[in-house]
Every structure is written in structure tokens, then in C-alpha cells.
Amino acid sequence: MMLSNLPLLMVIAFLLLTLATGLYFSKKTTSLQDYAVGNKNFSTATLVATVLATIYGGGGLIRNVEQVHKQGLHWIFFTILSATISIWIFIPLASRMSLFMRNLSMAETIGSVYGRIPRVITAISSIMTAIVTIAIQINVITLAISMCTDMVNPRIITIIATLILIFYSSFGGIRAVTYTDALQFITFLIIIPVLAWLMFQKTEFSIGNIVAFLKTQEKFQFSNVFSLNTSLVSFIALILAGIVSYIQPSTIQRIYMASSPIQAQRVFMYSGILSFFVIIFIVLVGIAVFVAVPDLPIQGIWKYIMGNVVPFVKGLVCISLLSLTMSTADSNLNSCSVLIVYDIVNSTGLSQNR
Template identity: 80%
Template sequence: MILSNLPLLMTGAFLLFTLAAGLYFSKKTTSLKEYAVGNKNFATATLVATVLATAFGGGGLIRNVEQVHQQGLYWIFFALFATAISIWILSPLASRMSSFMRNLSMAETIGNVYGRIPRVITAISSIITAIASVAIQIKVISLAISMCTDMVDPSIMTIIVTLVLIFYSTFGGIRAVTYTDALQFITFLAVIPVLAWLMFQKIELSIGDIVAFLKTQEKFQLSNVFSLNTSLINIIVLILAGIVSEIRPSTIQRIYMASSPIQAKRAFIYSSILSFFIIMFITLVGIAIFVIGPDLPMEDVWKYIMNNLAPFFKGLVCISLLSLTMSTADSELNSCVVLIAHDIVESIRGKQIVTSNGLGLVRVTSLIVGLSAMVLTFYCKGLLELMQLSFALSIPVITAPFILAVFGFRGASTTALLGMVTGTVTIIAWNTWVAPKTNIDGSFFCMLANGIAMMVAHYSRPQRRYRMDERG
């Protein structure tokens, strides 16, 4: 009886330890700035841990293993390149953000350059994306618990886990989120290589035989993968969208948390190197399952993994999935609350929330956002479709204005609004007419349309100097 309940006991112990760590590292927060970015005195190693914990979600682990099994080399190239490069690309951005280091959010940076309305639009787009992201992680929590034990109703445990992360994120702010992220990062960093090793132990073949077998499979043949077809175009476009996907509020917030652009740049360089090895072990899990069962339906991949693990290792995998989901969800939740309180409410009121008087609003907002995401889990689709949906909600709208702003572009508010409208209209048109016929993701192309529209609007009319102190 104890052995069969071991995964549940391990999960409960991990949740209690996480809650205790979150409360321990929570100190009395006296301002919105401290809630959002702390005291900017985090060690580089801590920033690396929270960057990776935010970037790797539970949905990513489950989706990557399933898609490697389903798509082979196509998805391996996407996972390896998109993940590592998407984190690395933030290092040159961070090195140019010295004038924005006192900001609390990505929306504030856009507002400093383009004005109040683009700032609010950025905040709204980011909030919708963040709620969707938290909902994905909550869905994975439910899936992880249902795979690990049938002794407890998964919906009850899902509510408990969600309330735990809402609690320490709400009352501890970014300090609690960062240090619990570090704990969760260490957990899944240790477990994922073990999972890959365990799956390869199930294969009764030598490495040479495994390679020979993969060469006979069409989806693992380089000649087939690199032949010009719709699948190749789709994965290339998806890689391009994935590369810019980490230019989002929760990740950019890690730049504002750094003591300087130099520290932020180093953190993202180290994170990109580590991310390459993490994703490599995740893809090895998918390869191992494919070799074991090449005809296994995609929806049964994780059922097979969990059914072929001893209770102790089953508990470790469940803890790893919880670590991935909670570390991403709490970061998204924190950034979402800052966007609401700092960017939308302050823009409407016309004055800053600088003291603890505004923290009541922050904490109520955090609770509402977390519970809203939990409700949204009932309407979630497949994890791949949800990833593409999150791309469509943010990349075409806010990515181009932010990149241009960081690299010195200074345009009027109407210029940014034109670009955002262009990105929104083109992604709606793409998903209505192009995507259903080609299955090609249009987020990257629509981001380019946004940037081109801004450049054309700016340089096609008489120039004037735009100073940052003129922006709302």
C-alpha cells in the first residue's frame, strides 16, 4: 500500500517543501517595484535558474516528447534550435537596455518610447497570453497528477497545487518566485537526464542498432526531412517564431531584475548553453519511446512512460512535471499582475502605485488571474495548438515594437499603433485563410509585417526628434 502511494506522498512532500521555501524567501514587500523586480541584487546563478525555470514549462516537456515521437527530426531541429537561440537572442537585447533598466515591465518600456496607448495595448496582449500560458501549465498539472496516481481525484490535487503557487506568488512577489524557481529548476534538471537514462534502459539494443533502426525510419532520414515540402516550410517558420517567442514579459522581466545590462547578458548566455543540454535530454526521451514503440499513438506516449516506471521514479517524474509547470506559471502570474497594476491601472489613473497601499490591489489581482487561468483549463485544446495560439496572441503585436525600441528606433505613438494593428489584422487573416490550407504558422511573418509597417509609416513623413521624456 505504501509503495503504491509513494508517488502521491512524494508529490505532497514536494508541494509542502515548495510552499515552505516560498514563505521563507518571502519578506515584507513594501512597494510595487519590490514586488515586480525585487532589490536587483540577485546572483547571476539565481537569474540563470529563474530564466530557465520560466522558459521550460510542463507543457514543453510533454509536448516535446510527444512531437519527437510523432515528427522525428523535424521536431528535434525545432526543439534544439528554437529553444537555445530564443534564450540566447535576449543577451544582445539586454546589453542595449541600459536606459530601460529602471522599468518594471515590457509594456512600460514600450510606453516610454511610443506613449500610453501602445503601452496599454502591450499590457492587454501580454495579459491574455500570460493567462493562456498559466492555463496550459495548470492543465499539465492535472495530467501529471492523473498519470502518477489514481488514489486522489486529479481535479482536487490540481486546485491544491494551483492555490499553492498563487499563494506564494501573491504574497512573496518576485523574490519568492525567483527562489522557488531556483529550487524547481534544480529538481527538473536532476530528474530529466534520469528519465532519459531509464527509457534507454528499456531498449534491448546497442547504440549502433538504435542508430541503424532510426536510419530506416522515414521521419528520421535527413534526405527526407530536408526535401522541399510543406512540412519543411512549416517547421522552419515555426523555428523562426520560436526564436522570438521568449521576447515576452515574464522573460524580459528577468532583465529588469538584473543589477546591470552586463549581468543580464551573462545570465542569458549561460541560460542558452544550459537549455541546449536540457532539451537534448528531453529529445532523447522521445527517441527512446519511438524506438520502443514506433507505432504507439501520440496520446499514449506518456501513459507508456509512466506505466513502465517504478513507483519511486514515477514520483520523481511527477515532481519534475510539477516543478516545470509551477516555475513557469508563477513567473507568468507575477508578470501578469505587474502588467495590470503597473501598466493598465497606472495608465488609467495617471499616477504611479509606489507604496504598499497599492499592494492590496496587486494581491487581489493575482488571485483573480490565477483562478481565471484555472477556469480556462476546461477550454484548453492540444498543447501544440495552444503553443501556436500563444505565439499568435503576442508575437505579431508586441515583439517588433519592442525590438525596434531597444535598438534605438524612436517613433510616434501612431507609428506603433499602425504596426500593432497591422500585426493583428495580418495574423487574423493568416489564421482564417492561409493556415487552414497550409498548416503553416504565420506569427513570424505577421511580426515582420508589423515592423515594416512601422518603418514605412515613420520614414515616409517629415522627421522630428522624439525624446523619451516626451512619452507617456
């Protein structure tokens, strides 16, 4: 009975640790600048952690493992290239942000160049994107809890997790969000290699046997990926779309949080390097599942993973999904709040009209 409850107990402990971290690093915000970007004295390592925690969502982990199993090398190249190049694109962007380092949002930067109306349009579209992102992450929390335990209604834990991130994000501002992001990303960074190793252990194949098996599979053959056809064109278009999708207000906000454009450049350079290794481990999980059960339907991939690990590891997987979802959701919640108050209410004079 205790073992079956272990994943749930681990999730509760992690949520309490997240709340404690958020409260500990909460600092009474005396201005909107404190709430939005802090006092700009964050270390490079902390900013790297919050950049990656913001970019990597729980849905991305689930989708990448499933698509590696389904599409093979096509998806492996796509996810590796998009996860590194997309982040490194911010390096030249950060080098040109010296005039805007005192800004609080992407909408303000656009408004300072193009005027008030483009600023409001950017703010509204960014808010809509943030709301969708937050909704997706909340849905993934429910999915993660349902995969790990059937001892409690998943929506109860989802509501608790959502209230926790709303609480520390609202009262602690970007400082609380940043340090909880660091905790959550470090947690994920520890767990994902363990999961990849365990999945390969389940195959009971040597590395040589795994490579030999993959060579026999069409979806893992290089000639299939790089042959000149419509699939290659679609593949390139998908990479370009993936690169652009990373340019979001919550990510741009990390540039404003840096002490200088030079620090911001270093942050995104290190983030791209670390992102490469993170993606490799996620890809390895998908490959391991494919080697073990190549004919498994995509809907059964995570059921297979959760059904072939002990309760302790099941709890770790659930915690890793919670880490990614909460860190992405709280960052978007913070940037969304700034966009509403600073770029819509203040810039349009709605607060004065009242």
C-alpha cells in the first residue's frame, strides 16, 4: 500500500518544496520593475536555468518522446536543431538590446520603435499566447498525475499545483519565479538521464545490438531523411517554424533581467549548449522505447514507460513533468501580468480614465 502511494507522496513533497522555495525567495516588490525584471543582479547560471525552464514545457517532453518513436531521425534532427539554433538566435538579438535593457516587456520595446498601437497589438497577442500556454501546462499536470497514481482525483493535485504557482508568482514577482524555475529545472535535469538509462536497461540489448537494429529501420536511416523530396522540404519548413516559435515575451523578458547585453549573450550561449544535452537525453528515452517495442502505438508510449518502472521512478517522472509545466506556466503568468498592467492598462491610460 505504501509503495502504491509513493508517487503521490513524492508529488506532494515536491509541491511543498516548490512553495517553500517561492516563499523563501519572495521579496516585497516595491515597483512594477521589481515585479517584472527584478533588480538585474541575477547570476548567469540562474538565468540559464530560468531560460531553459521557461522554454521546456511538460507537453514538449511528452510530445518529443512520442514523436521520436513515431518519426525517427526526422524528429530527432528537428528537435535538436530547433532546441539549439532557436536559443542561439537570441545571442545576436541580445547584442542589439542595449537601448532597451531598461524595458519591462517585449511590447514596450516594440512600442518604443513603432508607437503605441503596435505596442498594444503586441501585448494583446502575447497575452493570448500566454493564456494558451498556461492552459496547456495545466492540462499536462492533470495528465502527469493521472499517469503516476490513481489514488486521488488528478484534478485535485492540478488545482493545488496551479494555486501554488499563482501564489508565489503573484506575491514574489520575478524573483520568486526565477528561483523556483531554477529548482524545477535542476530537478528535471537530474531525473531525465536516470529515466533514459532505465529505459535502455529494459531493452536488455547492448549498444552494438541497438545500433544494428536501428539501421534496419527505415525511419532511422539517413538516406530516408536527406533524400530530395517533399518530405525534406516539409522538414526544413518545420525547423524554420520551430525556430521562430521560441521568440516569446517570457523569453525576451530574460534579456531585460540580465545586467547587460553581454551577460544576456552568455546566458543564451550556455542555454543553447545545455539544451543540446537535455534534448539528447529526451531523444534517448524515445529511442529506448522504440527498440523495446517498435510497433507500439503512439497512445501507449507513456503507458509503457510508466508500467515498466518502479513506484519511486514513477514518482520521479511525475515530478519532472510537474517541474517543466510549473516553470513554464509561472513564467508566462508573470509576463502576462506585466503585459496587462504595463502595456495595456498604463499605456492606454485606462487606469487614469477610472
